[in-house]
Amino acid sequence: MAGRLIAHAGAEYIDREGLKTLETPQGTDTWTPIPHYELVTALEGQLRARGITIVKEQFAVQKAKLFGVIDTDYQVTEEGGAAIGIRTANDKSLALQLAIGYRVFVCDNMSFAGDLIALKRKHSANLDLHTEFATGIGRYVNGYAKLQENIEWWKERTLSKERVKQLIYDIFAQKILPARLFHPVVRHVPDTATLNGHPLMTYWWLHNVCTAHIKDLKPAPAFTATLKLSRFFEKVG
Numbered sequence: 001m002a003g004r005l006i007a008h009a010g011a012e013y014i015d016r017e018g019l020k021t022l023e024t025p026q027g028t029d030t031w032t033p034i035p036h037y038e039l040v041t042a043l044e045g046q047l048r049a050r051g052i053t054i055v056k057e058q059f060a061v062q063k064a065k066l067f068g069v070i071d072t073d074y075q076v077t078e079e080g081g082a083a084i085g086i087r088t089a090n091d092k093s094l095a096l097q098l099a100i101g102y103r104v105f106v107c108d109n110m111s112f113a114g115d116l117i118a119l120k121r122k123h124s125a126n127l128d129l130h131t132e133f134a135t136g137i138g139r140y141v142n143g144y145a146k147l148q149e150n151i152e153w154w155k156e157r158t159l160s161k162e163r164v165k166q167l168i169y170d171i172f173a174q175k176i177l178p179a180r181l182f183h184p185v186v187r188h189v190p191d192t193a194t195l196n197g198h199p200l201m202t203y204w205w206l207h208n209v210c211t212a213h214i215k216d217l218k219p220a221p222a223f224t225a226t227l228k229l230s231r232f233f234e235k236v237g
Contacts, residue, residue, distance in 0.1 A: 003058075003069030003083035003104045004223070011062035011108035016040060019059065019066075024090055032127050033090035036066045039129065043086070043098075046133040047072060050141060052082075060108060064091035067106050074141070075148055084140065087112050088123075095122045096132070100140040101147065105223035150234060154203035164189055164201055167236065171210065176228045178221075181213045207233055 007013055019037035027033055036059075044054055052074045059068040068086035075082055085099035085106040098119040099112060106112055119136030121127065159167070168189075172182050188209045190200050207229065214225045 005058045005069040006107040007060035009109040011060040046137045065089040159201040
């Protein structure tokens with residue numbers, strides 16, 4: 001999955017049918033709890049309205065809290081497809097939140113990240129789920145399109161060996177990656193910038209070199225490093 005859900009701090013995995021069996025507390029004049037099954041169904045409806053289909057989903061619950069990740073068929077490329085992370089609660093402990101990106105990470109230890117937080121809304125009495133999701137999915141579509149544009153731009157921009165060295169130094173100086181990954185990353189730098197007149201190194205090449213070693217980290221720091229790395233390349237590209 002492009003989205004990753006980890007339940008290791010008390011939550012239990014559950015499928016969508018299982019969400020139907022969960023009890024929802026009574027609301028008040030100022031607070032509107034939403035059944036978890038109804039929430040997921042409403043989200044799927046807004047995706048379908050834009051021609052987007054859910055291809056894989058995973059959920060976990062911890063008392064009144066719901067955590068979830070959804071992979072979709074929107075803008076699937078060799079780098080992955082668009083994913084959505086969900087976090088909410090029916091006990092006033094969490095707002096309704098959506099994270100989007102071609103990688104999202106959701107964990108019951110409260111780690112929650114994506115390339116863009118598309119929605120963060122309290123369960124107020126006037127909460128209109130379909131309106132909120134329509135707005136959030138709009139941000140999802142626009143934000144993901146921008147991410148894809150960045151990737152195409154990074155693929156087209158070549159780098160000299162000197163520029164690669166400078167970027168690697170900046171990545172580690174800014175503590176985007178842990179120092180122990182410095183030598184593994186550097187070992188990928190070729191002796192020459194071109195081979196038979198063709199460039200060997202681009203921004204996307206360096207991005208992939210770094211992410212290949214990020215996979216050796218534990219899930220939460222790995223995802224944080226991935227996000228920081230993408231934002232780094234957005235600024236320097």
